Amino acid sequence: MSGLEEFRATYFQECSELLEDMETHLIDLSEGSASSETINAIFRAVHSVKGGAGAFGLNRLVHFSHTFENLLDMMREGTREATPDAVSVLLKASDVLNDLVAGSRDGHEPAAGHEDAIAKALQALIAGEAPVATDAAPAVADDLGEDFADLEFTPAMADEDLDSDVAAALAEEEEFGFTPIAMDDDMLDDAAAPAAPAGFVIRFAPRADLFRRANEPLLLFRELKRLGELTVIPDVTALPALAEIDAEAAYIGWTLRLVTDAERIRIEDVFDFVVDDCDLSIEPLDTAELPEMSGNAGLPALGEPEEAVADVVEPVVTEPEPAVDCDEDPGVLHVEADGKVETPATATPAAIVPMPSAAPRAPQHADAQDDRNTVVAGAAAAAPMIRVGLDKVDRVVNMVGEIVIIQAMLAERVRELPEGEHSGLFQGLEELMNQTRSLQENVMSIRAQPMRSIFQRLPRQVREVAERVEKKVRLETVGELTEVDKTVVERLSDPLTHMVRNAIDHGLEGPEDRRKAGKSETGTLRVSAEQKGGRIVIEVSDDGRGIDPVKVLDKARERGLVGPDDHPSDEEIMDMIFRPGFSTKEAVSDLSGRGVGMDVVRRNIQELGGRVSVRSTLGRGSTFQLILPLTLAVTDGMLVAVGSETYILPIASIVECLSPQQGDITNLVGAGNVLRLRGEVINLINLGAVFNNPVAERDPYKAVILVVEADDGSKVGVVVDEIKGEQQVVVKSIEKNYRAIPGVAAATILGNGDVALILDVTQLVEHAYGARLAACA
C-alpha cells in the first residue's frame, strides 16, 4: 500500500467508527436521552468526516457533510432546536453520509443527486423552516426535497467557509499529500471571524437581588449568543472562601465579548429586566480592554458545559482558595490517562465553575463522564487507543493456543516421572497454568466486544419496522455491555435483526387487536444478552400473540413436514418453525415471512456453535433464545475414554459424574437404558455404541456415566469407559478443512499431539435418537 492509500484506508476506517458513534448519539437524541455533549459529539463526527474528505478531495462528501455540520453547529449553539422532526432529518442525513462514505471507499459513488433531497431538508432546517409536517420521519425524502426545491436558500456564511475549507484542504493536500483528519473545532470559527470585529464588551455583575427575583444569567447569555459570537470570561475575584460563602449572595461577575452587527439597543434589551439588580457596562469592542486570556479563544459555546469546565478553569482560578482543605489545586480537573475527568472531591463548586447556575452541575458532569467514559468521542476525553490489525490479535490468540497444548504435553511428561521427583516441577507447572489461563483470558478479551455494537442498531430497526407495519412497539434492551467474541458479535447481527423483525411483524399484534386482547396498545419487545457459565444467552421476547401450536401443526401437515398420523409434542411443533420454508403468516409481508426465515437464523447460529430455541404462550408472547459460546477459541473440557479413543465433553454441560450401582439402570423397550437418579429418570447414550467403537465397554455397570445437560435443559447420561481428567482445550475447527460432523462440535490437540474430538452434547442427543441408536445404550 502506498502512503496515501494507507492514509485513505485509515480515514475510511475512522469514518466507519465515527459514523457508528454518531449513530449511537443520534439514537440518544431521538430518544430524548441526550446530554449537551450529544450534539457536540455528532458535530465532531461529521466535522472529522468532512476534514478527511477534504484532504482526499472527496468533494461530494465535503459538500454534504458541510451542510450537515452547519445545521449541527446551529443546534449546538442553541439557535436551532433538535425537535423530533429535525432529528429525523439528522438520522436520514447520517444514512446519506454513510452511503457517500461507503461509495467513496468502494469506488461506487451513489447516483448523482442521491443526497440532494436530504441536503435540502438540512438547508431548510438551517433556514429555520420546520421540516415538513410531522409525517413520521421523512422516510419519503424525495417529497421533502420537492417541498423545499424552490427555496434555494443557502446561508451565505455556509458557502463562504465551505469554499475556503475545501480550498484549504485541497491546498494542503497538494503540499503535504495528507491532512490530519481531526480538525480543531475552533478552526472554522477563527476563519469565520473578521479581522476587526464589530461588537461590544459587556461587564456584568449581578447583585444578590437579581437571583432573588429569579433571574438567570445563563438565559441572558443565551440571549446574547443569538446576536453573535459570544465569549464569556468569568471574574471570581470577589469569591470568598468556601466556609464564608453565603448561598444567597452574588459573588461572580462576567466580562462578555460579543462579536455582532447588532446595535447597542439590542444588547440593552437583553438586560432590560435585570438592569437595576446588577452592575452593567456596555462598551464597543475596539475601545474595551479584555482580561488576559490564555491561548484558547475563551469560553466555548454555552451549550457545552463539559468543555467549558475543562477549558476555563485553569486560566481563571489563579490561586487555590485558601479555605479549601485540599492538597491539590482545587480548581483543576484531573484528566487522567484513561480519559476520565475527575473533580477533586473537596474542591469548592464555586471555584470549579465560573457561573453559579452551572456550579452544581459540574460534579454531575464528571460523573456522567465516568459512566459513559467509553462512549465519549471528544478529543479530550477519549481513552488512549492503538489500532491493531485483527490478524495480529489472532496470531497471538493462536500462539496462546499452542502454549496451552504444549503445557498439556509438559504436564503429561511430568506425570510420567517417578513420584517424589516431580513435586517441585508440578508446582511450577501449576503456576504456569494459572498464568497461561489469565494470559488466554486477557488475549480473548482483546477480541471481545460489547453487544452494544449490535444493540445500538436495534432502536432504529424497530422504529422502521414498526412504522411500516403500523404497530406500536417499545424496545427494551438489557445487557448491552455483555462482551462477546468479535466474530460472534459480527455474525450475530443478521440473525438478531431477523428475529427482531419477525417479532414485530409476526409476534406483536396491531394496536387494535392488542386493545381487544386487553393489553396496552404498545407492544413490548425485549432483547437481552447475558453471560451464563461459559455461554452467552441472548433472548428476544415479545408480549404479542404467541405461537399457536395448532396452526403450526396444520401448516406443517400442509407442507408435508409431518405425516397425517404423526402426533408430535408441543416442543417438537415449536421446533418446526425453524424448518426451511416454514412460515405461519398467511399473507407474506414484505419484511419477514418470505420463507427464508428462522431456518436461516438457526443455521447462522449453529455455524457459530450455538443453538436457537423458542418458547411461547398463546396470547402472552414468545421468547426466542440464542445460546452461543463466549469465545470460539478455548474451552474447559473433560477428557473421557471410549475404547481406544479420547473424546472431550465441555465441562459447562456436565452436571455430574457417577458409577452406577446395581439396579440403577433399567432397559426400556423403545427407549433403551434409563438411569434412575434421585427420583429422576435419565436416558443413557452409550458413546461406544453411538460411535460404533468395537472395543468400547457396553456394560453400563462397568462404565462411568456423565450426566450432561443439553441446551434445552433436558438431561442425558453419557456412558463412557473412563474419565481421564480435566483440562483446557484449544478449539480447532474441523469444518475448515473437512465438514461438520453430527455430534462433534470441533477438535482439539492433546498433549501428545493427537487430535481429540470435542463433543456437542445437544447434537449428540439429537443424533443418537435421530439415528435410532439410543436403543443400544
Add this chain to the structure above:
Amino acid sequence: MARTTPDLLQSADNAVVGEGVRQYIAFTVDTQEYAVDIMSVREIRVWSRATPIPNSEPDVLGVVNLRGTIIPIIDIRARFNQGRTNVTNNHVVVILQVGEKLIGILVDSVSDILTAGPDEIKPLTMQERISGERPMITRVISKEERIVSLIEIDLLTIGRADLAAA
C-alpha cells in the same frame, strides 16, 4: 516425521519448464500410478495415527494435527473402491491444498516428479463412475511407456455420499 518435500521440490526447480508444461507429483497405490499437480502439494509426510471420525465414510481415515491445523486424511485406495489400506509406518501422506481447504491423502509411496506438456495429457473417453459420482479420473499423463492417472483433487473435499447425490 521425515519431510521429503524440499528435496522433491529442489529437483522440480531444476527441471526445464516450457510453455504449458506443468509438473506433477506421482505416487503409487498398489500397482496403480496417480499424479497431482505439484502446485497443489503442500508437503509430504509419513503416516502418523489419525483420530477416527465416528460414522464417517470408509475412505475417511480420520483427522490429524498438522502444526495446529486439523486436516482430514483420505485413503486413496478406499476412495477408489480397492478396500481400506492396512496402514503401516511406511505409508505416505500427501498434503494437498484444494481451494481453501487442506486435506491429506494416504498413498503407498511417492514415486516421481513428472514434467508433462499439454500434448502428453490425454483425456479419457470412457470414465469410470462409481454409483453416479462425478469421475475422479478424467485425464491421464501418457509419457513414454507410462500411463499415470490425474486425480481431480477438488472432488476429494466432497464426501462420496454428497458426490453421489450431486
